[in-house]
Amino acid sequence: MKTINQKLMVDDKMLIDHVHFTIDDGEHIAIIGDNGIGKSVLMRQLAEQFNTGILEQSIEEDSSVLDFIIAVNPQLYQLKQQKNLDINLISDYIEQGGYELENEIIQMMKRFNLNEEMAEQNVSLLSGGEQTKVGLIKLLSSQPDIFLFDEPTNHIDGETKEWLKNWMKQSKETIIFVSHDRDFINDTASKIVELNVDGSKTYHLNYDCYLQEKERMRKENAALIDKERKEKQKMKRMIQEMKEWHHEAAGKAGVRDPGEQKKVAKIAKRYKSKEHQLQQKIDHFEGKSKKEFRTDLSIHSTTFNARQFARFEHVGISFDNRKIISDVTFTIEKGDKIAVEGRNGSGKSTLLKLLIGELSPNEGKIAVNPETHIGYFSQQLQQLNLNNTVLEEILENEIDVSFARTILASFRFTAERMDDIVEHLSMGEKCRLAFVKLYFSEANLLVLDEPTNYFDITMQQIVENMLVNYQGAIIFVSHDRYFNQAVANRHFVIEQGKLVDKETVIEDEIDARHLKGLLNDLSEFDQ
Numbered sequence: 001m002k003t004i005n006q007k008l009m010v011d012d013k014m015l016i017d018h019v020h021f022t023i024d025d026g027e028h029i030a031i032i033g034d035n036g037i038g039k040s041v042l043m044r045q046l047a048e049q050f051n052t053g054i055l056e057q058s059i060e061e062d063s064s065v066l067d068f069i070i071a072v073n074p075q076l077y078q079l080k081q082q083k084n085l086d087i088n089l090i091s092d093y094i095e096q097g098g099y100e101l102e103n104e105i106i107q108m109m110k111r112f113n114l115n116e117e118m119a120e121q122n123v124s125l126l127s128g129g130e131q132t133k134v135g136l137i138k139l140l141s142s143q144p145d146i147f148l149f150d151e152p153t154n155h156i157d158g159e160t161k162e163w164l165k166n167w168m169k170q171s172k173e174t175i176i177f178v179s180h181d182r183d184f185i186n187d188t189a190s191k192i193v194e195l196n197v198d199g200s201k202t203y204h205l206n207y208d209c210y211l212q213e214k215e216r217m218r219k220e221n222a223a224l225i226d227k228e229r230k231e232k233q234k235m236k237r238m239i240q241e242m243k244e245w246h247h248e249a250a251g252k253a254g255v256r257d258p259g260e261q262k263k264v265a266k267i268a269k270r271y272k273s274k275e276h277q278l279q280q281k282i283d284h285f286e287g288k289s290k291k292e293f294r295t296d297l298s299i300h301s302t303t304f305n306a307r308q309f310a311r312f313e314h315v316g317i318s319f320d321n322r323k324i325i326s327d328v329t330f331t332i333e334k335g336d337k338i339a340v341e342g343r344n345g346s347g348k349s350t351l352l353k354l355l356i357g358e359l360s361p362n363e364g365k366i367a368v369n370p371e372t373h374i375g376y377f378s379q380q381l382q383q384l385n386l387n388n389t390v391l392e393e394i395l396e397n398e399i400d401v402s403f404a405r406t407i408l409a410s411f412r413f414t415a416e417r418m419d420d421i422v423e424h425l426s427m428g429e430k431c432r433l434a435f436v437k438l439y440f441s442e443a444n445l446l447v448l449d450e451p452t453n454y455f456d457i458t459m460q461q462i463v464e465n466m467l468v469n470y471q472g473a474i475i476f477v478s479h480d481r482y483f484n485q486a487v488a489n490r491h492f493v494i495e496q497g498k499l500v501d502k503e504t505v506i507e508d509e510i511d512a513r514h515l516k517g518l519l520n521d522l523s524e525f526d527q
Helices: 039-049 065-070 074-083 087-095 098-111 116-120 128-142 158-170 182-188 207-252 258-283 348-356 390-395 401-410 427-439 457-468 481-487 512-525
Strands: 002-010 013-023 028-032 052-055 146-150 174-178 191-196 199-203 308-319 322-333 337-342 363-368 374-377 445-449 473-477 490-495 498-501
Touching (some): 002 039, 013 191, 028 039, 028 182, 039 052, 052 128, 065 074, 065 116, 074 098, 087 098, 098 128, 158 182, 182 207, 182 481, 199 207, 308 348, 322 348, 322 363, 322 473, 322 498, 337 348, 348 374, 348 473, 374 427, 390 427, 427 457, 457 481
Parallel strands (some): 028 191, 052 146, 337 473, 337 490, 374 445, 445 473
Antiparallel strands (some): 002 013, 308 322, 490 498
């Protein structure tokens, strides 16, 4: 067993004064908490204290995939670099198992749906999902005492997530991971360590049971606050009555009457003592009031009188003679909330970029209704001006300053953060700011590419609530099962370049009236 007792600090700023939990061999521990609380800081500190391997949130590496992974064996890595200059060292590389390790790496890449040619590609040129897979392979090859994962599911597809989930469930290794993926935590964690401003708290529960326990504690705390509030009111009345008694007695006591003055002094002493006792009791009340963020936020949309927002007709697109998607046909209608699923590299983000006009199809036609007003959220956050302050970024849309500050506060941008430069914000903060811009966009069609990757669980629930109640249409990409189930009413899957609508059933009886309505709507798109 290992015991963790430490402070979390960034430079001179104290994040948490005291973090305490234990690590038993073979445990799978999920670290959860709000963005900025210090989860990644804790992971880095653990990496310095123990023999660990860590999967970072992002990989900044200027080397080939193969070299990046082989670097877990420094001696073999060095020999690999030298043999390129001295052919006589090839035999040493063979003897030390270099080519065997390379073959093992290639086989692991194939298990993660990464082709062999990618082994020689530069890591920095890979997509976020591909980088995460490569980082996983390197971590699994390093064989540390403790495996550390910092947001392992952020960019990986559902298939890879299932593989990692099953590996964790079967693994007897000690694993500590930071995640906001509720489904992943629920299936893989043997205990949860929650970080907050007051410290840390351990729950020997899965995520669903943790939620139930948190709700029980919330209700218990609310009842305690209400009870103590009533006691506080009663005590304050008692203190006020004693003050009035003292004031009345003092007024009646004669200035030259020592006996009366003595009585007044006695009352004053008793009053002061009782006031002190009551105040001490109030100070030791245990109910804790926590500032609650608004969860009733609604994204307003412009009016839309037609039936269809957009239509794809036999759309296809290729890059470098490689077909990404082909013969894609679908419509986006009023009330649609469409989740687009598929493997990394299957074309999910490409589909969204075709819809917003960032890419043009090689085949087919995309028709967007003139009334459609699109609000776009991208993984790269191109919609943000990095040189603006937080407040300036919102006021570009000529929003009332007071109202803008109120909504920013609901997304956890306090008054002190309004003048922060966007470029200096964390990824989670940039994502929150991008969503504030969506809030004010008046869009009637939201196109969202991995909207919740960097949100903590509390913020995910706020965004889910916003999107569930949104009156326009939505098409989005997300690997978060909880999020998809909460928001989506249609599900598209891209498989081998083809788009499959999971709700489409060929045997369904044709609704002639609905079909006639769709045919009439075609005129809306005629130029």
